[in-house]
Amino acid sequence: MTPEQARQEYDAQGYVLIRSALNAEELKRVREAFDRAATKGALRDLVNQDDVFVDMVDHPALLPIVRAVVGDDAQLRYAQGGIIRPGTDSGSGWHCDLSGIVGVYLPDSILMTKLFTYLEDVPEDGACLSFVPGSHRYELGHPLPDLAVHEDMPHHVKMVVRSGDAVLMNGYTWHARFHNRSDRPRKVLEYSYVHAWMKTMYEFKDLSPHVQELVMRSHNRRQLFGVPGPEQSDWGRRFEGCSPYRPVEVGV
Amino acid sequence: MTEAQQIDYEAQGYIVVEGGFAPDEFRRVQAAFDGAEASGGLEDLPNRDDLFIRLAEDPAFFPAVHRIVGDDVQLRSLRGVRLTPDSAGRGWRREVAGLLGVHHPASTLSVQVFLWLDDAPEGGARIAVVPGSHRFKSDLPFPDITYIEEMPHHVALRARAGTAVLLNGNLWQARTRNRSGAPQRLLEYTYVHCWMRQALPDLSPHATEVASSSHNLAQLFGIRTDRADARWYWGRRVEGYPPSAGLPERRFSELKVVGRGVKANE
Numbered sequence: 001m002t003p004e005q006a007r008q009e010y011d012a013q014g015y016v017l018i019r020s021a022l023n024a025e026e027l028k029r030v031r032e033a034f035d036r037a038a039t040k041g042a043l044r045d046l047v048n049q050d051d052v053f054v055d056m057v058d059h060p061a062l063l064p065i066v067r068a069v070v071g072d073d074a075q076l077r078y079a080q081g082g083i084i085r086p087g088t089d090s091g092s093g094w095h096c097d098l099s100g101i102v103g104v105y106l107p108d109s110i111l112m113t114k115l116f117t118y119l120e121d122v123p124e125d126g127a128c129l130s131f132v133p134g135s136h137r138y139e140l141g142h143p144l145p146d147l148a149v150h151e152d153m154p155h156h157v158k159m160v161v162r163s164g165d166a167v168l169m170n171g172y173t174w175h176a177r178f179h180n181r182s183d184r185p186r187k188v189l190e191y192s193y194v195h196a197w198m199k200t201m202y203e204f205k206d207l208s209p210h211v212q213e214l215v216m217r218s219h220n221r222r223q224l225f226g227v228p229g230p231e232q233s234d235w236g237r238r239f240e241g242c243s244p245y246r247p248v249e250v251g252v
Numbered sequence: 253m254t255e256a257q258q259i260d261y262e263a264q265g266y267i268v269v270e271g272g273f274a275p276d277e278f279r280r281v282q283a284a285f286d287g288a289e290a291s292g293g294l295e296d297l298p299n300r301d302d303l304f305i306r307l308a309e310d311p312a313f314f315p316a317v318h319r320i321v322g323d324d325v326q327l328r329s330l331r332g333v334r335l336t337p338d339s340a341g342r343g344w345r346r347e348v349a350g351l352l353g354v355h356h357p358a359s360t361l362s363v364q365v366f367l368w369l370d371d372a373p374e375g376g377a378r379i380a381v382v383p384g385s386h387r388f389k390s391d392l393p394f395p396d397i398t399y400i401e402e403m404p405h406h407v408a409l410r411a412r413a414g415t416a417v418l419l420n421g422n423l424w425q426a427r428t429r430n431r432s433g434a435p436q437r438l439l440e441y442t443y444v445h446c447w448m449r450q451a452l453p454d455l456s457p458h459a460t461e462v463a464s465s466s467h468n469l470a471q472l473f474g475i476r477t478d479r480a481d482a483r484w485y486w487g488r489r490v491e492g493y494p495p496s497a498g499l500p501e502r503r504f505s506e507l508k509v510v511g512r513g514v515k516a517n518e
Contacts, residue, residue, distance in 0.1 A: 093512035248345060
């Protein structure tokens with residue numbers, strides 16, 4: 001899937017499923033690091049746990065898609081891991097992450113997007129992430145139907161995925177995570193991307209010196225991790241290779 | 253903010269607020285400006301005088317800012333400017349033009365407050381706007397003009413000492429050249445949402461203490477609250493004002509989460 005195809009799908013549906021984003025070798029490396037982090041209870045502090053989680057921020061199969069969707073000013077808001085144990089009623093109800101946001105006309109904006117990368121297969125009865133396709137275009141204030149259980153949501157689509165697949169979701173799309181009825185855990189990386197002019201949910205100084213060093217190696221990583229750029233206001237940051245933003249002014 | 257001001261702002265993208273300051277208060281603002289300027293601190297106002305911190309929530313204009321931006325309002329930047337005689341203007345622009353991802357004509361990401369500290373002399377600099385342009389499509393190009401005054405349909409806003417001009421960040425705006433023989437002092441406060449980055453100078457311990465002295469100032473200056481509370485990112489809310497979801501006014505659903513019930517196994 002090319003970044004352009006992914007963007008078209010995302011624009012139309014409010015999410016896009018990216019098959020086999022990680023190859024077998026990458027998947028093994030990420031799984032091992034994930035399990036170590038889980039054992040330490042550090043899944044919410046992922047990037048400090050292993051270099052592979054820093055590498056996932058600008059993974060060559062995923063970042064071009066994030067960039068095509070979010071734009072040339074993309075930035076990481078947070079990175080964390082999650083496990084849903086087998087046979088648990090731990091689903092989240094149908095909701096929209098950005099329902100409380102004011103100031104932005106969300107049906108025509110892309111403010112925040114989440115990237116889920118799956119480390120285990122998620123079967124039909126697993127803790128499937130599910131969407132109402134096209135709901136990212138609903139008018140602000142469009143009411144959720146008053147329903148009791150996940151399965152009652154009309155037109156929903158379940159993400160039945162294989163390990164190594166990834167799903168990119170618009171933060172304004174109606175979604176839910178179903179209860180895990182299967183016999184296997186759901187292990188997933190959750191990376192949230194926003195724009196460089198928005199705040200991150202971590203402080204760069206809270207990253208370990210080693211991770212800071214990894215981040216400082218490239219222009220794009222410095223932007224992705226929100227390291228201030230003295231040469232450019234955060235309102236005009238762009239990835240390397242783009243035309244630098246120059247405010248247009250006319251008249252003297 | 254009166255209903256008339258609200259309608260005016262929605263239609264034109266700006267409002268002009270006059271007479272909000274008591275004479276004594278306003279003289280203190282002018283004196284604080286001069287003090288900051290004398291020490292080369294017009295880009296460092298919060299650290300030069302506590303007054304500039306408290307001014308961020310001044311009743312002369314802040315209630316209108318809050319109504320327009322919403323409860324999650326936060327200060328992005330503040331600075332002082334002295335427009336010396338014959339100082340250049342600033343060309344036509346949209347402040348939020350570089351912010352990707354947002355449909356600006358139907359959104360409000362920022363509001364600028366320009367507070368004039370001197371009466372505008374004849375030929376003095378003025379804030380100029382194209383009324384209603386905050387609703388223009390973002391890709392609408394500016395006309396190819398040489399002089400600021402050539403912009404069709406623009407309005408150069410008259411101002412006296414104490415006049416506050418509030419602009420939607422997407423409005424086509426400019427500042428004309430100061431062609432008078434007198435200097436003009438101007439304060440610029442820019443407000444955004446709490447989840448947006450700020451461009452404030454590093455606050456001194458004293459300035460941090462002052463900004464932390466009230467819930468609202470702490471929010472306006474982005475003083476960190478408990479990071480374990482997820483509301484610090486999207487959900488900060490000022491207190492003591494009628495709730496505002498910002499302008500334009502929209503209705504929101506009462507239902508935030510549905511469908512968590514458990515379906516019996518079959």
